[in-house]
Amino acid sequence: MIGREVRPITYPRGEVRASDFRVVEAGVREPRPGEVLVRNTWTSVDAALRLRLREEAPPGYFPAFPLDEPMDGIMTVGEVLESRADGFAPGDTVWHASGWRDYAVVEAGRQALGGVGTLTRLDLRLAPPQAHLGVLGGNGLTAYAGLFHVAGLRVGDVVWVSAAAGAVGSLVAQMAKIRGHRVIGSAGSDEKVRHLREELGLDAAFNYRAGPLPDLLREAAPDGVDVYFDNVGGDHLEAALGALRRAGRVAICGMISEYTAEEPPQGPGNLMLAVTKGLTIRGFRGSDHAHLLPEMRRQMGAWLRDGRLRCRETVIDGLAQAPVALAALLRGDNTGKTLVRIDEVPHRENALGAARHRG
Amino acid sequence: MIGREVRPITYPRGEVRASDFRVVEAGVREPRPGEVLVRNTWTSVDAALRLRLREEAPPGYFPAFPLDEPMDGIMTVGEVLESRADGFAPGDTVWHASGWRDYAVVEAGRQALGGVGTLTRLDLRLAPPQAHLGVLGGNGLTAYAGLFHVAGLRVGDVVWVSAAAGAVGSLVAQMAKIRGHRVIGSAGSDEKVRHLREELGLDAAFNYRAGPLPDLLREAAPDGVDVYFDNVGGDHLEAALGALRRAGRVAICGMISEYTAEEPPQGPGNLMLAVTKGLTIRGFRGSDHAHLLPEMRRQMGAWLRDGRLRCRETVIDGLAQAPVALAALLRGDNTGKTLVRIDEVPHRENALGAARHRG
Numbered sequence: 001m002i003g004r005e006v007r008p009i010t011y012p013r014g015e016v017r018a019s020d021f022r023v024v025e026a027g028v029r030e031p032r033p034g035e036v037l038v039r040n041t042w043t044s045v046d047a048a049l050r051l052r053l054r055e056e057a058p059p060g061y062f063p064a065f066p067l068d069e070p071m072d073g074i075m076t077v078g079e080v081l082e083s084r085a086d087g088f089a090p091g092d093t094v095w096h097a098s099g100w101r102d103y104a105v106v107e108a109g110r111q112a113l114g115g116v117g118t119l120t121r122l123d124l125r126l127a128p129p130q131a132h133l134g135v136l137g138g139n140g141l142t143a144y145a146g147l148f149h150v151a152g153l154r155v156g157d158v159v160w161v162s163a164a165a166g167a168v169g170s171l172v173a174q175m176a177k178i179r180g181h182r183v184i185g186s187a188g189s190d191e192k193v194r195h196l197r198e199e200l201g202l203d204a205a206f207n208y209r210a211g212p213l214p215d216l217l218r219e220a221a222p223d224g225v226d227v228y229f230d231n232v233g234g235d236h237l238e239a240a241l242g243a244l245r246r247a248g249r250v251a252i253c254g255m256i257s258e259y260t261a262e263e264p265p266q267g268p269g270n271l272m273l274a275v276t277k278g279l280t281i282r283g284f285r286g287s288d289h290a291h292l293l294p295e296m297r298r299q300m301g302a303w304l305r306d307g308r309l310r311c312r313e314t315v316i317d318g319l320a321q322a323p324v325a326l327a328a329l330l331r332g333d334n335t336g337k338t339l340v341r342i343d344e345v346p347h348r349e350n351a352l353g354a355a356r357h358r359g
Numbered sequence: 360m361i362g363r364e365v366r367p368i369t370y371p372r373g374e375v376r377a378s379d380f381r382v383v384e385a386g387v388r389e390p391r392p393g394e395v396l397v398r399n400t401w402t403s404v405d406a407a408l409r410l411r412l413r414e415e416a417p418p419g420y421f422p423a424f425p426l427d428e429p430m431d432g433i434m435t436v437g438e439v440l441e442s443r444a445d446g447f448a449p450g451d452t453v454w455h456a457s458g459w460r461d462y463a464v465v466e467a468g469r470q471a472l473g474g475v476g477t478l479t480r481l482d483l484r485l486a487p488p489q490a491h492l493g494v495l496g497g498n499g500l501t502a503y504a505g506l507f508h509v510a511g512l513r514v515g516d517v518v519w520v521s522a523a524a525g526a527v528g529s530l531v532a533q534m535a536k537i538r539g540h541r542v543i544g545s546a547g548s549d550e551k552v553r554h555l556r557e558e559l560g561l562d563a564a565f566n567y568r569a570g571p572l573p574d575l576l577r578e579a580a581p582d583g584v585d586v587y588f589d590n591v592g593g594d595h596l597e598a599a600l601g602a603l604r605r606a607g608r609v610a611i612c613g614m615i616s617e618y619t620a621e622e623p624p625q626g627p628g629n630l631m632l633a634v635t636k637g638l639t640i641r642g643f644r645g646s647d648h649a650h651l652l653p654e655m656r657r658q659m660g661a662w663l664r665d666g667r668l669r670c671r672e673t674v675i676d677g678l679a680q681a682p683v684a685l686a687a688l689l690r691g692d693n694t695g696k697t698l699v700r701i702d703e704v705p706h707r708e709n710a711l712g713a714a715r716h717r718g
Contacts, residue, residue, distance in 0.1 A: 051635075058635045059601075059632060059636065060632060060635035233630065233631065237630070242418075252633055252634050254634060255634065258631060264628045265630075266625055266626065266628055267597075267625065267626025267627040267629075268626040268630075269623045269624050269626050271592065271596070271611070271614070271624075271626050271642075272417055272592065272614050272617060272642075273417060273642070274640065274641070274642030275420075275611050275613060275642035275643065276410075276416075276417045276418060276419035276642070276644070277418065277419035277642070278419070278641075278643050278644065278647050279642050280639065280640070280642075281640040282633070282637075282639045283630075283631075283633030283636070283637060283638050283639075
C-alpha cells in the first residue's frame with residue numbers, strides 16, 4: 001500500500017511557505033504484533049508546530065521535525081484498517097500522534113506527546129471525530145488545564161484571553177463565561193471580534209490592531225484584570241502586566257507573536273510590576289497535564305451536549321494543503337480549530353479556496 | 360524638642376546623590392493618647408527605597424516619598440522615651456516605619472508597610488536591636504517568604520541566588536544551605552564571592568562581572584537549577600530562564616539592575632522558555648506575607664542562636680549619611696544588611712569613611 005506523507009524539506013525563515021514542504025509517496029508497511037494500521041481522516045494544524053520547524057526546538061519543547069521525514073507528534077484522527085493490538089479492531093475511530101500523512105502504523109500503548117498522543121479509541125457519542133482534535137483533544141486539555149489549574153481561576157476573577165477566537169482561546173473564554181466570570185477577548189480582525197461578542201457572548205472584545213493595546217485593554221477592562229490567558233506574548237503580555245490587579249495571574253500557553261519572528265524577541269519591559277503587584281506568571285504545555293484528560297473530556301463533553309460550548313472549525317480540504325493551512329493559521333487567517341480533512345483519493349488536492357468555516 | 364529629618368528635595372535621575380536630600384531640623388510634638396515618642400537608634404537602608412524616590416512609584420508599590428517631607432515607610436529601631444499607648448513603656452526597644460529621622464511620634468496599632476512596619480516591641484533575647492531591621496525584620500521576612508512560600512522550595516532543588524551577599528540574598532542562600540540544598544550564589548565583586556564561598560559556605564559562587572552570565576552560571580550549575588531567587592532582574596533573570604529545569608521556579612524579590620536605569624528596561628527575550636519548560640515566575644514583596652512574621656522570627660531566631668545563620672552588617676554612622684549609604688548600596692558597595700546608626704548628638708556627622716563591616 002502506498003500513502004502520502006507531508007515532510008518538511010527546509011526550515012522556514014520567517015513565514016511558513018508551502019515550498020518548505022514536499023508531499024512524498026511512500027510504502028506503508030504491515031502492522032506488527034501490538035500495532036494497528038490507521039487510515040487518517042483528519043489531522044491537526046497548530047501554531048506551536050512552528051516551534052519544531054527549526055534546526056533546534058526551544059529547550060524543553062518537543063524535538064524539531066527532522067527534514068525529509070514524516071512529521072511525528074501531530075495529533076490525528078483516523079479509522080483502524082487492521083489491528084494486531086489488543087483493544088483495537090478494524091472500524092474503530094482512534095487518535096494518535098502520527099499526523100500529516102494518509103496512513104500510519106501505530107504501536108498501541110506507546111507514549112506520544114507526553115501521553116496525550118498515545119493511541120486511543122474515541123467515544124463518538126460525545127462529538128464527531130474531528131472534535132477530538134480540538135475541544136476534546138489537545139486544545140481542550142490546554143484550555144482546561146490552563147484556566148483552572150495553571151491560572152487557578154477564582155470566583156470573581158476578571159479574565160482577559162488573547163487570540164480569543166483561536167482553537168484554545170475560544171474554549172478558555174467560553175469556559176470562563178460558563179463559570180460566571182467577566183471575560184474580555186482580543187483578536188486580530190473585526191470579524192473575529194464580532195464572533196467573540198455575538199456568538200461566544202463575551203462581555204467585551206477588541207481588535208488589537210485598532211489602537212495602542214494598553215488603551216484598548218483599559219477601555220475593555222477599566223478596573224483591570226485578575227487573569228490573563230496568553231496565547232500571543234510580546235506586547236500583549238506587557239499590556240497584561242500593566243492591567244493585572246494585585247495577586248493577578250498569567251497562564252502562558254504560547255507566544256504566537258514570536259513564532260515567525262526573525263529577530264530575537266524583546267521581553268516585557270515592565271516585569272517589575274510582578275514584584276510590586278505580587279503577580280504569578282506560569283508557562284505550560286497542555287501535555288504537562290495529561291492526567292487531566294479524562295476529567296476534561298467529561299466536563300467538555302457535558303458542556304458540548306448542553307450546547308453551552310460552541311466550537312467553530314476552519315477546515316482545509318486535502319492533505320497536501322496542510323502546510324498552507326499552517327501558514328494561514330500563523331497569519332491569523334482562521335477562527336476556532338484549524339483542521340485538515342484528508343482526502344480519500346490520493347492526489348486529489350483542493351485549493352485553499354475550498355477552506356470554509358463551519359459554525 | 361528638636362530633631363533632624365532626612366528629606367528628599369528632588370527625585371534623583373539615575374544614581375542617587377546626597378544633594379537630592381537635605382537634613383532638616385524640625386520640632387517634635389508631644390505624643391497624644393495612643394501614641395509613643397521614640398528616639399530612633401538604627402534606621403534601615405534598602406535598595407527598594409529607590410522605587411519611591413520618583414514622581415510616581417510603580418503601580419502596586421508603596422507610594423512615592425513626597426518631596427521635602429520626612430520619609431514615611433522606612434523601618435527603624437528606637438527606644439521609647441514617652442508612652443501614652445497601652446503596652447509600651449519608656450525604655451522599650453521598638454521597631455516602626457518612621458525612619459530616617461532622630462525622633463518619631465508613632466501611633467500604636469497603626470498599620471504601616473502592609474502590617475510589617477506597625478509599632479512592635481522587640482525581643483532582645485533573640486538578637487541586638489539592629490538585627491530586627493535585617494534578619495529578624497523585613498529582610499528576614501522577604502527571604503523566608505520568598506524561598507519557602509513563593510518559590511516553594513522542594514527537597515533536592517538546586518538554588519541560584521543573585522545578589523547573594525546582600526541583605527536578603529545572604530539569608531536566602533544560607534537558609535537553602537541549612538535545608539541541605541545545593542546553592543549557587545552570585546555577586547558583583549571577588550571579595551563578595553569569597554565571602555559567599557568561605558563564610559556562607561555556598562557550593563559555588565561567581566562574580567557576574569567576570570564573563571558572560573550564561574557561561575558563568577553553566578559552570579557553577581552544569582545541570583541547571585530548579586529555583587532562582589531574583590534580586591537583580593535584567594540579564595540575570597534571562598540567564599536564569601535559560602538555566603532552569605522543567606517545572607523550575609523564580610521568586611522575584613527585586614530588580615536592582617533596573618532601579619537607577621534611565622532607559623526603560625528590556626525584559627528577558629527568552630520568556631518562551633517558561634512555556635516549554637513549564638516555569639513559574641512569581642513576584643512578591645515581603646510585606647505581602649506579613650502573617651509569616653512570627654513563624655519567620657521563631658525560625659530565624661533558632662538558627663541565629665545555633666550559630667547557623669551569619670549576618671554581616673554594613674554600618675554607616677550618622678543620620679545625615681543615610682542618602683550616601685543608599686547610593687553606596689545601589690552601587691553594590693555593601694555586604695549584608697546596610698544600616699545607619701543614628702548618632703545621639705545631633706549635628707555630629709561622620710564621613711562615609713567611618714563605615715565598617717561587622718561580621
